[in-house]
Amino acid sequence: MGVSDGVGGWAKYKEADPALYSRKLMHYASAELAKLDDFLESEYSADDYYAVDPKEVLQKSYDQTNKDVVAAKLLGSATALIAVLRDDELRIANxxxxxxxxxxxxxxLFRSEEQQHSFNFPFQLGTGSRDSPRDAQSFSVKIQEGDIVIMGSDGMFDNVFDEDVVDIIRKVLKxxxxxxxxxxxxxKKISDALLARAWEVAEDSRYGASxxxxxxxxxxxxxxxxxxxDVTVLTGVVRLSEDSPDRR
Structure with a gap:
């Protein structure tokens, strides 16, 4: 799963399209992971499939995105988060x-931390930024069946406290x-409930706390x-599968 959020500060620049930049980052990350999934048809091997590092995936996506941006003379930047599941290990680059x-x-069980140069000024990839994928945080978390993974843009986590996320999940399960x-x-029911809550808080400037x-x-x-x-929410539920692909 992956989330990328275009930096809204580019809105005043006519040539900028941070939304397109973020979409390209996720598009090329998805394409790179698809090559690993179908390694028999690509340059990768079964070993590459299991050894995948989301930070390396982000780097390749970033390189390809920048080629497109230079060719189209676009401006923009975005934050990025990628999580890849291999066996019982969730590998994360943020x-x-x-x-x-x-x-x-x-x-x-686990919560990533924000990377910011200063308040409300996040690390980002793109035009004019000195940040690069090598600056991303890397995590590896052992997971098990029944774990629920919530990923979101800052519009989600700026408006919903972690304890509220848990409470919302509890209500959906019940x-x-x-x-x-x-x-x-x-x-999807969890994502919809979290999105509704984040948007409810975002629209209410009188809300007691966020x-x-x-x-x-x-x-x-x-x-x-x-x-x-803007608010993006993704939910993943860890399940055991008897139909896992044969990687021999």
């Missing part, structure tokens, strides 16, 4: 302020009858309520 939260038994079997839940408000106050800034932003 650059910027997108986030990943892993829930096990309705308790947070409503769908999956409390005792979280691996059976429909991931993670972004908390961090702004810590920086000595006045800010009240949610933060209006």
């Amino acid at each position: 650059l910027g302020d997108c986030g990943v939260l892993i829930i096990r038994n309705l308790e947070p 409503k769908t009858g999956c409390t005792n079997h979280p691996s059976d839940v429909d991931p 993670p972004f408000q908390t961090r702004a106050i810590q920086e000595g800034l006045y800010f009240h309520g949610g933060k209006m932003d």
